[in-house]
Amino acid sequence: MHHQYKLDGYNIVLDTCSGAVHLVDDVAYDIIGMYQDHTPDQICHTILEKYADRPDVTKEEVLACLEDVEALKAEHKLFTPDTYEPVAATYKNNSDVVKALCLHVAHTCNLNCEYCFASQGKYQGERALMSFEVGKQALDFLVAHSGSRRNLEVDFFGGEPLMNWQVVKDLVAYARSLEPIHNKNFRFTLTTNGVLLDDEVIDFCNREMHNVVLSLDGRKEVHDRFRKDYAGRGSYDTIVPNFQRFVAKRGDKSYYMRGTYTHYNTDFTKDIFYMADLGFTELSMEPVVCDPADPCALTEEDLPILMEQYEILAREMLRRHREGRPFTFYHYILDLKNGPCIYKRISGCGSGTEYMAVTPWGELFPCHQFVGDPKYSLGNIWEGVKNKEAQDEFRACNAYARPECQDCWAKLYCSGGCAANSYHATGSIQGVYAYGCELFKKRIECAIMLQVAMEQEPEA
Amino acid sequence: MKRIKTIETRDLCKSLKGCGECQTSCGVANQPCEKQ
Helix, strand or coil: CEEEEEECCEEEEEECCCCCEEEECHHHHHHHHHHHHCCHHHHHHHHHHHCCCCCCCCHHHHHHHHHHHHHHHHCCCCCCCCCCHHHHHHHHHHCCCCCEEEEECEECCCCCCCCCCCCCCCCCCCCEECCHHHHHHHHHHHHHCCCCCCEEEEEEECCCHHHHHHHHHHHHHHHHHHHHHHCCEEEEEEEECCCCCCHHHHHHHHHHEEEEEEECCCCHHHHHHHCECCCCCECHHHHHHHHHHHHHHHCCCEEEEEEEECHHHCCCHHHHHHHHHCCCCEEEEEECCCCCCCCCCCCHHHHHHHHHHHHHHHHHHHHHHHCCCCCEEHHHCCCCCCCCCHHHHHHCCCECCCEEEECCCCEEECCHHHCCCHHHCCEECCCEECCHHHHHHHHCCCCCCCHHHCCCCCHHHHCCCCHHHHHHHHCCCCCCCHHHHHHHHHHHHHHHHHHHHHHCCCCC | CCCEEEECCCCHHHHCCCCCCCCCCCCCCCCCCCCC
């Protein structure tokens, strides 16, 4: 299986199953497009006719290019057969390891964002803070179920985790005490709206947090449309100086600004560029996922606009890269040379199996986006997973689980997609959120184009 | 003339021969492999 496309002057051919990427000229692009269902004679005839005004396109040249295509096919770098499906069917059955937990340390929030998937941090339930005892048990549960995995991840999430800050610090200290005993390496992340960021929080995070996710939607009027406090006041003026101070002290440690775009700002690249101009260089902007009847929901009419926005973003990133003031975009960070192995690409995020969310009461859910849905309550941190039926649903999620994905060139990039998005869009975690697929494929096309373009840059 | 330039990429077929140490993702195909 292969995929070929033209973007911004680059002709790109992607070999789905080997991961190979080829930059080709127009002639090779057409030859590869015809290769599988035309004879060499037919290809020669068509190409010579199409490029009759090109002196460099001779029969010998076309045949030489065909030989190159044959050679790539023989080397399994083009038209590589798909042999991964049997692996996909069994890979997750071989392990009960848990390696990551999302700790919901606060089911409460100091903001009242209208589009919040977590219903202002309460997850359709009561306000609550996780106690140290519950958090400690969660960490013990993680270590006990981590098998031989050395790298363990704990995400402090909410609601707003800074509303339970002392517990966050105490849990980090407890986890650090477990590391030498069990030969583990904890990587902590924190997602915050920034309201309670002060120098003490910043310094602690810069010491202990492997990554921080900072919620900012971009331009002030865009951000303040949804991200308000309980008095109805926008939060932009409070949080932006906090984030700028945080990032300035962060050094080379990971962070990213995480925005949400909606039907009201389909020109979301303006928000990305605005954040870059504020001095933030690690950026993410995600489509809102909500009830289609919600006024902020993205519509079919929005789709072509959004697709164009992703292309505009790629072009601007390339331009700023060449000017020596680059920024990164979460979905365009594609490591072609040292990226994940086929097992990771098949199995995806591991929600419900190796990754779970823990409520303030110690209840386990497949991920943060399922918290509060009784159907997907998996068990608890004292007794482990008891709802094996629900867990098996997640175990069956992989890049080959859905018939609709069989012929999709992007399946080894999306790994079958986000189970929560599928569930919220179709009512089933095995459903296909087609709108999200279209956006995802466009992002991958842009990301690969960016990598190819940067590869062509002369060394400085 | 050379009409096809192959970009250096990790060979997924060869990677068949999964340590699980890479970071949990929420992106999937973007993160670096820990062990290489």
